[in-house]
Amino acid sequence: MGAYVIRRLAYGVGVIVGVLFLxxxxxxxxxxxxxxxxxxxxxxxxxxxxxxxxxNHGYDRPLWPWQDxxxxxxxxxxxxxxxxxxxxxxxxxxPIIDRIRAGVGPxxxxxxxxxxxxxxxxxxxSLLVAFFRETYIDRTGVFLCVLAMSVSIILYIVGAxxxxxxxxxxxxxxxxxxxxxxLPRFLALPIIVGLLSGIGGDVRFYRTxxxxxxxRDFIRTARAKGASEPRIMTHHVLRNALIPILTRVVLAIxxxxxxxxxxxxxFGIPGLGSMTFDAIQANDFSTLRxxxxxxxxxxxxxxxxxxxxxxxxxxxxxxx
Amino acid sequence: xxxLPSANASLHVGxxxxxxxxxxxxxxxxxxxxxxxxxxxxxxxxSFIDAPRTLDPATAYTTRAHAITxxxxxxxLKYHFLKRPLELMPGLVVAxxxxxxxxxxxxxxxxxxxxxxxxxDDECFRLAGLDRTTRxxxxxxxxxxxxxxxxxxxxxxxxEPFSNILGFAEFGQRLTARREADxxxxxxxxxxxxxxxxxxxGVVTPSIQVLEITLHRAYPQIKYWFAMEFTTPVPWEAVxxxxxKEGRPRFDDHPVGTGPYVLVExxxxxxxxxxxxxxxxxxxxxxxxxxxxxxxxxxxxxxxRAGRLEYAGRSLPFIDRVEVRREKESIPRFNKFLQGYYxxxxxxxxxxxxxxxxxxxxxxxxxxxxxxGKSVALDVFYIGFNLxxxxxxxxxxxxxxxxxxxxxxxIDVEEYLRIFMNGRGVxxxxxxxxxxxxxxxxxxxxxxxxxxxxxxxxxxxxxxPGGIDPTTGEALRLTFDSYDTSTAGMTQVRFYTSAWKxxxxxxxxxxxxxxxxxxxxxxxxxxxxxxxxxxDYPDPENFFFLLWSEMGKSKFGGPNxxxxxxxxxxxxxxxxxxxxxxxxxxxxxxxxxxxxxxERPWIELFHREDYSLYHGWVRNVKPMGISxxxxxxxxxxxxxxxxxxxxxxxxIVWPAYALxxxxxxxxxxxxxxxxxxxQ
Numbered sequence: 001m002g003a004y005v006i007r008r009l010a011y012g013v014g015v016i017v018g019v020l021f022l023x024x025x026x027x028x029x030x031x032x033x034x035x036x037x038x039x040x041x042x043x044x045x046x047x048x049x050x051x052x053x054x055x056n057h058g059y060d061r062p063l064w065p066w067q068d069x070x071x072x073x074x075x076x077x078x079x080x081x082x083x084x085x086x087x088x089x090x091x092x093x094x095p096i097i098d099r100i101r102a103g104v105g106p107x108x109x110x111x112x113x114x115x116x117x118x119x120x121x122x123x124x125x126s127l128l129v130a131f132f133r134e135t136y137i138d139r140t141g142v143f144l145c146v147l148a149m150s151v152s153i154i155l156y157i158v159g160a161x162x163x164x165x166x167x168x169x170x171x172x173x174x175x176x177x178x179x180x181x182x183l184p185r186f187l188a189l190p191i192i193v194g195l196l197s198g199i200g201g202d203v204r205f206y207r208t209x210x211x212x213x214x215x216r217d218f219i220r221t222a223r224a225k226g227a228s229e230p231r232i233m234t235h236h237v238l239r240n241a242l243i244p245i246l247t248r249v250v251l252a253i254x255x256x257x258x259x260x261x262x263x264x265x266x267f268g269i270p271g272l273g274s275m276t277f278d279a280i281q282a283n284d285f286s287t288l289r290x291x292x293x294x295x296x297x298x299x300x301x302x303x304x305x306x307x308x309x310x311x312x313x314x315x316x317x318x319x320x
Numbered sequence: 321x322x323x324l325p326s327a328n329a330s331l332h333v334g335x336x337x338x339x340x341x342x343x344x345x346x347x348x349x350x351x352x353x354x355x356x357x358x359x360x361x362x363x364x365x366x367s368f369i370d371a372p373r374t375l376d377p378a379t380a381y382t383t384r385a386h387a388i389t390x391x392x393x394x395x396x397l398k399y400h401f402l403k404r405p406l407e408l409m410p411g412l413v414v415a416x417x418x419x420x421x422x423x424x425x426x427x428x429x430x431x432x433x434x435x436x437x438x439x440x441d442d443e444c445f446r447l448a449g450l451d452r453t454t455r456x457x458x459x460x461x462x463x464x465x466x467x468x469x470x471x472x473x474x475x476x477x478x479x480e481p482f483s484n485i486l487g488f489a490e491f492g493q494r495l496t497a498r499r500e501a502d503x504x505x506x507x508x509x510x511x512x513x514x515x516x517x518x519x520x521x522g523v524v525t526p527s528i529q530v531l532e533i534t535l536h537r538a539y540p541q542i543k544y545w546f547a548m549e550f551t552t553p554v555p556w557e558a559v560x561x562x563x564x565k566e567g568r569p570r571f572d573d574h575p576v577g578t579g580p581y582v583l584v585e586x587x588x589x590x591x592x593x594x595x596x597x598x599x600x601x602x603x604x605x606x607x608x609x610x611x612x613x614x615x616x617x618x619x620x621x622x623x624x625r626a627g628r629l630e631y632a633g634r635s636l637p638f639i640d641r642v643e644v645r646r647e648k649e650s651i652p653r654f655n656k657f658l659q660g661y662y663x664x665x666x667x668x669x670x671x672x673x674x675x676x677x678x679x680x681x682x683x684x685x686x687x688x689x690x691x692x693g694k695s696v697a698l699d700v701f702y703i704g705f706n707l708x709x710x711x712x713x714x715x716x717x718x719x720x721x722x723x724x725x726x727x728x729x730x731i732d733v734e735e736y737l738r739i740f741m742n743g744r745g746v747x748x749x750x751x752x753x754x755x756x757x758x759x760x761x762x763x764x765x766x767x768x769x770x771x772x773x774x775x776x777x778x779x780x781x782x783x784x785p786g787g788i789d790p791t792t793g794e795a796l797r798l799t800f801d802s803y804d805t806s807t808a809g810m811t812q813v814r815f816y817t818s819a820w821k822x823x824x825x826x827x828x829x830x831x832x833x834x835x836x837x838x839x840x841x842x843x844x845x846x847x848x849x850x851x852x853x854x855x856d857y858p859d860p861e862n863f864f865f866l867l868w869s870e871m872g873k874s875k876f877g878g879p880n881x882x883x884x885x886x887x888x889x890x891x892x893x894x895x896x897x898x899x900x901x902x903x904x905x906x907x908x909x910x911x912x913x914x915x916x917x918x919e920r921p922w923i924e925l926f927h928r929e930d931y932s933l934y935h936g937w938v939r940n941v942k943p944m945g946i947s948x949x950x951x952x953x954x955x956x957x958x959x960x961x962x963x964x965x966x967x968x969x970x971x972i973v974w975p976a977y978a979l980x981x982x983x984x985x986x987x988x989x990x991x992x993x994x995x996x997x998x999q
Binding site: 035038039040041046047048049052053056091092093094095099102103106128132135136137140158161162165166167168169170171172173174175176177179181182185186188229265266268270274275278282 | 349350351352353355370371372373374472473475476477479480564570572573587588589590645646647648649651652655656658659661833834838877969970971972973975976986987990993994
């Protein structure tokens, strides 16, 4: 297993190094530092102020090592990212690591309940529709799932803000307050929207997995032995369907930290998703680079964690 | 049959648990985004879209930054809250500065600070070695701040106007030279560095209360800069301590000032909170009745009608706390205003017709007690011609002048305002907007109205009959350079090009990003462009300098994008800019306007009109037209707000129960069928 983990980590490092190079090409060669500076400083500033800004942010260096081996942007880019020294935001000079630290909490406060409630809601619902397979409940469920999947999350957001926030006045239309008494009030609406937009895909996926499992020989055996249908669904089908469920869940875990981009942005939750959204809007490339890097890191780690988790739930899986 | 009761029971438990889960949030639901305020406390609720890049008063140059810095940093001079046009009055100083002519064109201004002014309480004073958390404001603090503006490493965007101070530029050069020559020098505290290179020659502090500024040439507009936070007193201790190292905040995010409010909480991603400063001189010395610490008693008829003058002579501020929440999206922000959770709001485009009907508030808004405030911003938007260009520029003399005149007569600005801005704008007749000295309401520029017949005649006189360029035999082709590549921006530019098509001119749009656009301007590679200017201060000089030859974009890198260069205009400008307001100055402005009318370096478009909505519980709202702080003048009626909010925000719960019942009704028959089959 040790050799397997090392091999997977080595692949992961290769992917990260490649991603960093693509990031460099995208952010340093396509965009001119003057554009970034002008965006950050405003239109009235003089050329001298722009030049000083470039010096302060290190954008005055040559791009490639062959232009200056000791002091170039490519090596500096790798050094910073690989040592997690992300520097300061291009938009407001604040240290990016501080913003990440401040954003993780709000992001997790949204994404963890979303994941947990998504599983707690999605699995029983899929069991229900699978249980009533080929009845009107199954067909209605599948229809509603396809409908839910077909609607853009933006529409859910705007619709929920209008209907639940403005017309029914159940929860604040947007905003965030870390106070534990106020927090549920602000999270209710984005969680409802997140669940609605995700539940269709989840239920369809889990249902397919459950239906596939429910036609296996061991299920027929259990049924022949007189096991009740609820028991078959919860003890035999669910347990054996864990691998694909686990794949989906474990892959999602690293991304809990990077936040939910649109939900955070539209509901005003100051998490990492919102931070990424702001960085896109403000041409804050240093923050954007960092978030893309963290996203790719999370993806690679998620892949490795998923593979390793198979061995935990299925003794037949061997790492070689 | 053993399994049946168990399955039945578990289904029931599931249903009950699901019901409880679905309805649990509703048990305590409320759309109130705020925790309860303390009884009797006056809190103003507002919003911001994005946090400012910096709160350093030497570099902060945006309206959103001034919303904070204007409350936290007090200035030597202030604008009168009610008088229009805007008028200066003493702020931290005892009187308006005395001006003395020194000969050789030099001018001295003498400011006398009030005694016993204190900074807001802050730990930086203790960390810098004092035994308390505040200290007295001294004139050296203003000199320190002026030195910071001159310091190239600070990167202040307003170095140019302050370069009128004697020795200002030289101070920056000496500082840079010393830093480059001696690497250890930069390790010294910045106030010691400034002292070591000798300070700015034209900034002298004869006593801790007196500051003397000497200009090497007349620049009466300098006084306006002392009404802006750039020149506020700044304690060197704050700059020293708040360096962003070892967990300390940066001075950019941690202001320490002399203003009526203190920034007590600053989360750039979510909220900031301002609280009344107990150290502000207006609070500590209400008996002084200082002009900027009491509500003004002079106003116009509209102020009297709005009840503002009832506050005359009362000590400021009225609001205890300002809660500002981040609200990035305009629709939620506006809806929260309608729910009573924000005290004031602009009007979003999507709701404009619902809010404004026949240029007044709709009956629905009036019924809610909302009032509308209109103000014309101190700005100007215009289409400019590059007068260095071979076709539209001065090189072709009368021909190009007539071409520019014809193009002016083809643009229907009123239609533009109606389509793109909900009619929120005032037609510009000259660079000067209403509210600025020199604006003449009776003046109508003959080239800012639509007259296609006259335009076509002018095209013939210009040598382009029917818009045909005789050298090519095709429609005259021009380019319009734009730095707005968005769909909305392109649609707006197409409005102009379509207008010019009516007189036969084929204007192609070249849209690039802002820096490429700037690059084109620097190189002179452009013909027609659109631009806007927002005033820094309420003086005609701040508009006419956009057409002064010394500000030419191509030659000097200045903001005169039209590269307009006219000897008569320049002479008038130089005379006007150093003259105090009066009949002679008005005459000079009239003559300059006449030159622009004839020469047409610009097609003046509009001055933006701001529409603001306020709830009935908010008092003393009067837009200033420029970025100036007004929190201290506002007042609210918390009891009325509380009652209105409760009335407007009662939750409607029945749809939740209906939804749940519908779900149960869908599932129940299936369950019943299953149970029957099992039996």
